[in-house]
Amino acid sequence: MGTIIESGNKYRVGKVQSIFILVVLTLLYTMSFADRSILSVVLEPMKTALGLTDTELGVIQSMFSIGMAILTIPASFFVERWSRRGSIGIMAIMWSFATLATGFATKFVHLIIVRFLVGVGEAGYNPGSTGWLSLVFSKERRGRVLSIFGIGAALGTILGLIIGGIIVTRTGDWRAPFYVFAFPGIILGIITFFFKDYATVKEKGEHALDKQHLSEWIGILKIKSVLFNTLGMTFWGLFYITFLGWLPALIMRVYGLDSAQAGTIVGVAALLAIVGMPFGGWIADIWQRRYKAGRAYMMTVAQLLNMILTGMLLFSLGGPLQIFIIILVAQTVIVTMIAPMSTSISTDIIPVKHRITGHSLTILIGYIAGAALGPWLVGLISDAFGGGSEGLKIGFLFIYPALLLAVIFHFVNARKYYAKDCARCSDQVFEEVKK
Numbered sequence: 170m171g172t173i174i175e176s177g178n179k180y181r182v183g184k185v186q187s188i189f190i191l192v193v194l195t196l197l198y199t200m201s202f203a204d205r206s207i208l209s210v211v212l213e214p215m216k217t218a219l220g221l222t223d224t225e226l227g228v229i230q231s232m233f234s235i236g237m238a239i240l241t242i243p244a245s246f247f248v249e250r251w252s253r254r255g256s257i258g259i260m261a262i263m264w265s266f267a268t269l270a271t272g273f274a275t276k277f278v279h280l281i282i283v284r285f286l287v288g289v290g291e292a293g294y295n296p297g298s299t300g301w302l303s304l305v306f307s308k309e310r311r312g313r314v315l316s317i318f319g320i321g322a323a324l325g326t327i328l329g330l331i332i333g334g335i336i337v338t339r340t341g342d343w344r345a346p347f348y349v350f351a352f353p354g355i356i357l358g359i360i361t362f363f364f365k366d367y368a369t370v371k372e373k374g375e376h377a378l379d380k381q382h383l384s385e386w387i388g389i390l391k392i393k394s395v396l397f398n399t400l401g402m403t404f405w406g407l408f409y410i411t412f413l414g415w416l417p418a419l420i421m422r423v424y425g426l427d428s429a430q431a432g433t434i435v436g437v438a439a440l441l442a443i444v445g446m447p448f449g450g451w452i453a454d455i456w457q458r459r460y461k462a463g464r465a466y467m468m469t470v471a472q473l474l475n476m477i478l479t480g481m482l483l484f485s486l487g488g489p490l491q492i493f494i495i496i497l498v499a500q501t502v503i504v505t506m507i508a509p510m511s512t513s514i515s516t517d518i519i520p521v522k523h524r525i526t527g528h529s530l531t532i533l534i535g536y537i538a539g540a541a542l543g544p545w546l547v548g549l550i551s552d553a554f555g556g557g558s559e560g561l562k563i564g565f566l567f568i569y570p571a572l573l574l575a576v577i578f579h580f581v582n583a584r585k586y587y588a589k590d591c592a593r594c595s596d597q598v599f600e601e602v603k604k
Contacts, residue, residue, distance in 0.1 A: 174446035178572040187305045188363065191314065192296045193360055195321040197261050200290050200354040202325025204268040205233065207333040207350060208284070208431040211343040212418040218343060219488025221277060223556050229280045230414045234541035236288025241529040241536070244293025253301045254364040257294060261358030264290025265351045272347030295512075296529040302526060303516045314453060315516070319509035323443045327436045330417065334432020343428075348502050389527040394518045397582035402511050403539040405575040408479070409504060411543030415561060422558035425485050428514040442546070444502035449506025453513065461591070464517065467513065468510045470577050472491060474503045476572040484566055486558075518590040543568060 202214045207486075211259040212226050238442045249257040267286035299315060333346035390396050417431040426434075449471065456463025478500035485493045551560030552565055 199325040200322030203329040206329030210334045214343040221553040227545040230544035232285040233288040234536045238286040238536035242290035248297035256363040269351035275541040330432040331436035334429040338429035393586040397487040401578035403535040404571040407539035407571040410540040461588035465587035468580040472576045479582030
């Protein structure tokens with residue numbers, strides 16, 4: 170059992186409550202990624218039905234990231250300074266209705282608006298949920314807990330790709346998956362309103378928008394390990410989020426598959442790769458106990474392996490499909506380790522007072538400079554080179570060096586900054602109560 174402290178008040182957190190919170194938040198995370206990934210498996214039939222270009226498809230994908238980036242700080246601010254359960258419940262219901270609305274879109278401009286709103290709804294969910302879990306579970310268990318939470322991303326991707334692809338192929342309608350996947354998020358969002366909420370960590374007389382609070386929050390990027398972790402994840406997101414969004418369409422173009430077949434290939438790869446997520450968190454926790462910068466070095470190794478396997482994957486396109494799938498599974502195993510480890514690193518080095526909004530600041534930078542730019546850029550390059558499979562491959566080769574920059578920034582962080590910044594950051598609101 171744990172205790173959360175605010176101005177002398179104590180809030181008991183039982184083991185059953187902690188597990189229940191973890192399960193529900195993970196399921197919501199699953200649905201958020203399902204709602205995101207549906208789009209990637211319907212790109213080709215949607216392009217045909219609405220007469221869109223690759224550049225327009227890239228813009229539609231980028232609008233989600235722009236919505237995430239613009240609203241992630243305001244949304245996270247409400248989570249951290251107002252109510253975790255209220256904010257997260259509202260966000261879940263909002264992104265689920267926006268997902269439903271995607272199925273009713275009939276024009277390019279409609280798709281821009283609704284995908285932007287899906288991003289707005291999901292904007293504060295990751296930092297809000299991980300910040301909440303960091304107070305429910307102790308620092309020693311954080312890597313494993315956040316890895317379990319991170320499984321939701323893989324599960325959601327699997328559901329969106331496989332089930333979404335099957336629905337499209339069976340119905341012949343690219344809109345159908347959006348109708349199906351909207352409702353679970355609404356139900357889970359309502360459930361969060363019944364959670365016991367936890368205290369905002371603040372000092373006596375503090376106001377959320379006062380000068381001291383804002384200067385402390387903006388100063389988070391002065392923490393060198395936060396800055397380098399953010400830069401590493403920005404370049405990783407520039408390539409990988411773009412790659413994941415276009416991957417089913419790329420497979421369909423190269424190998425002549427339908428939505429169900431392409432979605433199943435990518436989804437099964439993600440299913441097999443789920444083992445990588447808790448395994449990566451477990452190894453990172455072990456390294457962290459033995460070496461002061463173990464978690465950051467584990468991140469560097471994962472980024473390096475990801476760069477190598479992604480290069481092999483790109484050059485295997487057009488060859489035997491079986492070889493491509495084997496490399497895809499190996500690459501996906503490594504990729505699933507990266508985001509949870511980055512979250513663990515962030516919660517290790519950002520003071521608890523600003524942990525949620527601080528994490529959202531790093532997400533804002535990552536989405537604006539990385540994830541929002543990549544899909545549009547690849548689509549633009551694809552059209553410039555005639556579209557089709559060759560156009561997309563050239564687009565990905567153009568942004569591939571971003572993965573090397575990710576390796577460099579994470580290595581510098583592990584080598585110089587993470588251990589010192591981690592030692593200076595404590596979870597002063599968490600106490601173990603033995604009973």
